[in-house]
Amino acid sequence: xxxxxxxxxxxxxxxxxxxxxxxxxxxxxxxxxxxxxxxxxxxxxxxxxxxxxxxxxxxxxxxxxxxxxxxxxxxxxxxxxxxxxxxxxxxxxxxxxxxxxxxxxxxxxxxxxxxxxxxxxxxxxxxxxxxxxxxxxxxxxxxxxxxxxxxxxxxxxxxxxxxxxxxxxxxxxxxxxxxxxxxxxxxxxxxxxxxxxxxxxxxxxxxxxxxxxxxxxxxxxxxxxxxxxxxxxxxxxxxxxxxxxxxxxxxxxxxxxxxxxxxxxxxxxxxxxxxxxxxxxxxxxxxxxxxxxxxxxxxxxxxxxxxxxxxxxxxxxxxxxxxxxxxxxxxxxxxxxxxxxx
Amino acid sequence: xxxxxxxxxxxxxxxxxxxxxxxxxxxxxxxxxxxxxxxxxxxxxxxxxxxxxxxxxxxxxxxxxxxxxxxxxxxxxxxxxxxxxxxxxxxxxxxxxxxxxxxxxxxxxxxxxxxxxxxxxxxxxxxxxxxxxxxxxxxxxxxxxxxxxxxxxxxxxxxxxxxxxxxxxxxxxxxxxxxxxxxxxxxxxxxxxxxxxxxxxxxxxxxxxxxxxxxxxxxxxxxxxxxxxxxxxxxxxxxxxxxxxxxxxxxxxxxxxxxxxxxxxxxxxxxxxxxxxxxxxxxxxxxx
Numbered sequence: 001x002x003x004x005x006x007x008x009x010x011x012x013x014x015x016x017x018x019x020x021x022x023x024x025x026x027x028x029x030x031x032x033x034x035x036x037x038x039x040x041x042x043x044x045x046x047x048x049x050x051x052x053x054x055x056x057x058x059x060x061x062x063x064x065x066x067x068x069x070x071x072x073x074x075x076x077x078x079x080x081x082x083x084x085x086x087x088x089x090x091x092x093x094x095x096x097x098x099x100x101x102x103x104x105x106x107x108x109x110x111x112x113x114x115x116x117x118x119x120x121x122x123x124x125x126x127x128x129x130x131x132x133x134x135x136x137x138x139x140x141x142x143x144x145x146x147x148x149x150x151x152x153x154x155x156x157x158x159x160x161x162x163x164x165x166x167x168x169x170x171x172x173x174x175x176x177x178x179x180x181x182x183x184x185x186x187x188x189x190x191x192x193x194x195x196x197x198x199x200x201x202x203x204x205x206x207x208x209x210x211x212x213x214x215x216x217x218x219x220x221x222x223x224x225x226x227x228x229x230x231x232x233x234x235x236x237x238x239x240x241x242x243x244x245x246x247x248x249x250x251x252x253x254x255x256x257x258x259x260x261x262x263x264x265x266x267x268x269x270x271x272x273x274x275x276x277x278x279x280x281x282x283x284x285x286x287x288x289x290x291x292x293x294x295x296x297x298x299x300x301x302x303x304x305x306x307x308x309x310x311x312x313x314x315x316x317x318x319x320x321x322x323x324x325x326x327x328x329x330x331x332x333x334x335x336x337x338x339x340x341x342x
Numbered sequence: 343x344x345x346x347x348x349x350x351x352x353x354x355x356x357x358x359x360x361x362x363x364x365x366x367x368x369x370x371x372x373x374x375x376x377x378x379x380x381x382x383x384x385x386x387x388x389x390x391x392x393x394x395x396x397x398x399x400x401x402x403x404x405x406x407x408x409x410x411x412x413x414x415x416x417x418x419x420x421x422x423x424x425x426x427x428x429x430x431x432x433x434x435x436x437x438x439x440x441x442x443x444x445x446x447x448x449x450x451x452x453x454x455x456x457x458x459x460x461x462x463x464x465x466x467x468x469x470x471x472x473x474x475x476x477x478x479x480x481x482x483x484x485x486x487x488x489x490x491x492x493x494x495x496x497x498x499x500x501x502x503x504x505x506x507x508x509x510x511x512x513x514x515x516x517x518x519x520x521x522x523x524x525x526x527x528x529x530x531x532x533x534x535x536x537x538x539x540x541x542x543x544x545x546x547x548x549x550x551x552x553x554x555x556x557x558x559x560x561x562x563x564x565x566x567x568x569x570x571x572x573x574x575x576x577x578x579x580x581x582x583x584x585x586x587x588x589x590x591x592x593x594x595x596x597x598x599x600x601x602x603x604x605x606x607x608x609x610x611x612x613x614x615x616x617x618x619x620x621x622x623x624x625x626x627x628x629x630x
Binding site: 090257260273275276277278279280285287288289290317318319 | 557
C-alpha cells in the first residue's frame, strides 16, 4: 500500500538518505497542521522528543506480563475494527520516529536493569510498513550484542524482512496475532489471512526461530468455539510445539469511546453488539463468567495439542486467572514466569 | 447607514452578552435599549451597515445602532475581546465556529476539535438547551443525529422527565440503538416497552429493564445474588457490598457504628449470621 509521506523539517537530516535510497516521494513541512486532513492515512516522519521505550501501560487492577514496549512507529496501516489505536490516537496517520540513535541510547541505558522482554507490536504492527527498514538493522545489531534481552516482533502481516533469514538472532521471537477465520476476514481488514500468517510463522520457525501467538481479542459469537479451535489446530499442524514460547489469550475489551469511533469507521462491524460490563479499569469487557468460560475452552483445546505450552492471559484479573488455571497470579509472578521462559 | 432591526426576531437578550442562535448573531455591550447594536449574519450574507476596526472605535461611536463585520477575523477578535473563549457556552462555540467555518480563524478556534460537533446545530432547541446547561454530553448529542427529529425530541423529553444523568442517558441511548439496529424495533415501540405504556414505572425500574436487556447474563446473576443477599437477613447496620458487575469475587462488609459496644454487637451479630446462614453464604460465593 502506498502512502503520502510528510517529513517534518527537523526530521530531514535523519531520514533523507533512507528516503532517497528507497526512492520515496515526500514533502517537507514545518508543521503537522500543513498535512491535509482528508481522511486518507499518511506517514509522518518526525523526531521523537519523548521516550521510545516504556513499560507496557497495562491497566490498573489487572495482571500484566510486565514487558517493555519499544515504539519507533505509532499507529498502524491495518484496519482492525476493534483496534484500541482508533481511540488512542486522534489521527489515522502513522508516525515514524527517525532519531534512531536516541532510541539506541535508550536501549543501551536499560542494560543490567532486569528488563528481559521488549516488544514493538503495541502501538503499531512490527512489519506492516516499509519504514521498518529504517530502524531494523541498528535494532538487530543491538539485540545481537545483548542476548539477555529478548525482542518480540508482533504482526498480522505475512512479511518477514530478509535480514532475519541471512543471520540468526536467538533472542528474537516472532509473534503473530491470530483469531478465528471469521473474525479475521470480517474485522481485520487489509491484514494477511490466518493461513498466510501461519505459513509465515512456519517459514520463520523452520529457519530456526521461536514463535509466539496471541489470540487477542477473542470475540464471542455463535460458533466461536469451533472456529477458534480450527485456528489452534492449524498452529499445531504447522509449528514445532517446543518452539512456541507462549500463547496469550485476551477477550475483547475496549475504551467506551471506541464503540462510537469504530462503528463510524466500520459501520458493518457487529462485535460491539454483545453484552459488556464496565470493568474496574473503565474498559468494557464481557461479563467475567463468560470470559472464564471462553478461556477455559481455549486452554482445553490448546492443551489437547500441547500440554506443556505456556499460556497466559493478557490483562485479566486475579480471579479470572484463578478460575481458569487454579493459580494465584499477579503482575510480579507473571513477569518472572515469562522472563524465565525467554 | 442601513438599519434593519425591525425585521429581526430577537430570541434572547441579556445584559453585556453575546447571543448566538442558529439564525443570527447578536452582540451588545451596553444596556439593551432599543434599537440594539446588532451584528447580523443570516447564514448566507453579511449586511454591511457600518465599518469599524477596533473595539475602542466602536465604543466611541455611540450613534451606531447596527453593525456587521465584513471581515470575519475582526468579528472574532471583537467577540473574544468582550467575552473570552472560556466563558462561551458549548453551543455558542459551535455557532461561532459555524459562522467562521470558511475562514482561516476556524482552525484557530477549533483547538478542542469542535468542528466534528458542528452537525449538533441541526438538533432541536430542547437538546441545544440541555447541552448549554451541561445536562447532556456533546458525544451523545452527536449520536442523536441517528434518530429523526421527532425521536430526538421524544428522547430528550424522556431524559428530562426521568432526570437521567449524563451516564444514564448514554446507557438508555445505547439500549435504544441496539434495539433499533439489532432487534429491528421502532423507536416508538421501544419507548413504549420501557415505560410500559402506563408511564408509571420509576427511573429505577426503567433502568433495570434496560440493563436486563443489554446485560442479560449480569442481571440474571444480580437477581440471584440479591435474592440470596436478602435471605441472609443481615442486621440493619451491616451491609454486604459486591464488586461492581461482579468483576471480581471480592465482596466487602460495611459496618456502621458509633461506639465500641455497638461495634462489638455488630460483629457478634455478624458471627451469628455466618453460622446460622452458612448455606446461603456458600451459595452466594458460588453464584458470583
